[in-house]
Amino acid sequence: MSNAVKTGVYFCKNLNGHPDSIQLNELYAFAEGMEEVSHIWKAGDLDLLDHQKMAGVISTREINRIVLAGNSPGFIQPMFAKALAAAGLDPSQVTNVSFTEYNATRQKDTPLAEAILACAVLDVPFELAAIPDEVDVNPDTLVIGGGIAGIQAALEIANAGKKVYLLERTGTIGGHMAMFDKTFPTLDCAACILTPKMVEIGQHPNIELMTYCEVDGVNGSPGNFQVKVLKKARRVNLATCIGCGICTEKCPAKAPSEFDNGTTLRKSIYIPFPQAVPNKYLIDADSCTYVKNGKCGVCVKFCPVENCINLDEKDETVDIDVGNIIVATGFQTFDPKRAEQYNYGTLPNVVTSLEFERLVNAAGPTGGLIKFREQDKKGNWIFTEEAGEPKSVAIIHCIGSRDHNYNKYCSRVCCMYSLKLAHLVKEKIPNAEVYEFYIDMRAFGKGYEEFSERIKEEGVHMIRGRTARVEEKDGQLMVRSEDIYEERILETKVDMVVLSVGLEAREDAGGVASMLGIEQGEEGWFTENNYLTEPTSTFSGGITIAGACQGPKDIPDTVAQASAAASRVLQTILRGKIRLGIKDLPPEKIIENARQISPLKMEVES
Known part of the structure; x- marks a missing residue:
């Protein structure tokens, strides 16, 4: 008889729980190709209640050791221990291996899952075989996104004397903040804060500004990325x-x-x-x-x-080499056309909060005057200085947020920017009636509660309750809502309605995540290593995230996170080396290490 250790591998059903799960067929083939594996049980093809039948297979295949492969295989262990005992073998020879523990759960993680499985088959702790290497770091950094997060991160790194490529897909940097008239709660001029930073970006000797460009491909590993940039x-x-x-x-x-x-x-x-x-x-x-x-x-x-x-110029691609990448691609706002009850796109003076931001901006289409939207001679609905002025404005909160039909999460900024817009209406049209329709007032930041109280004192009507519908009635807009405090249904007639739209992950976030190898949460936001302790790092080494691409946040939080991301990058640059993460190690190298230190010895019958 042979004294060789022959392993049977059982694959749990829960490995197939998601369309983007590990490629099981590839994992089966890999296991069958290992000389140490005598037999595999594919997911779902074994009656776990019949331990005598399991014992028969174990004896026939001369199996003397079991590996249970899955995302949480521990509950199956007693069944296989019982089967080993029935076959006259040591029931303790059952090993669990979890792919989830090492975040190897997606199709792209299949090679890593193979390495994890190989370590279990070879009876080597994965941590002993997956020895992180240290590599030299290219000191140049790519920042993707030219909003306030990307601007802040780029300046932090450039001011430390390091080269930065700042890439922006549109024709200018500035992002959403450049569209705002005022910031909350201080009501400071947004442009007065932002434009000096923008000018510094454009003039900085350590920053190469690449506007009207997109990332077209990323190769390499932490410390040494090769990035293909599409220059439109x-x-x-x-x-x-x-x-x-x-x-x-x-x-x-x-x-x-x-x-x-x-x-x-x-x-x-x-x-x-x-x-x-x-x-x-x-x-x-x-x-x-x-x-x-x-x-x-x-x-x-x-x-x-x-x-x-x-006029005949064509798109072109250029290659740049960097050691670190900061992703600061920002957000998009909810499209209120999806919420048909508000009649956005049907009633011209139902506008989004971002449209209203431009309307009240001194550099906007009306020079900061609040005017109705009217059709021009060609049928375009636009704002002009010649149009009439509304005498009453309703601002409806949580459009697309805190709603199970759309996005369940709170977008965090909508309450405060809605109060800011109410203030601007009262400032520009003192006699206007302004109504805030809100579910709950989320005044969580420094000075936010005080700002909320200030707006109430300015005479803005605060109505708590959900808004059911906006429609046209008698030449005005009628807002149908509930009033929780008064326990009644209201029908409020106004001249203009502002929909405070929530924040969403960008439509192209999935493509960016796939290209860079970073994770996304259920709502599409980029996922950090640890929300509490590592909010800027990702599971892909050398790639950090900053700003609203990670989730809804206001400008102060965005700037703080951007500075934190820059600090993390500067640590690796100044150290000169970066330790590769598990996902950055070649799986074949992990398997080779495991074979070298495996305690199992294959013996051949003489």
């Missing part, structure tokens, strides 16, 4: 454009302004907003007459700088 055709030379504005003056084509959230029109060749960085023009290919059908070219004709505009 701007069609205007950044180096030679003098920003004179003649091109946009002559351009005949128009399109809704993204920066103004579609509340006004801009030309096809444009600067996103007056304080944009870089403060240079770009061409929107989707609305440019020449790009669409080869006609026009007026901008080229009138441009005073020769060869500054190239």
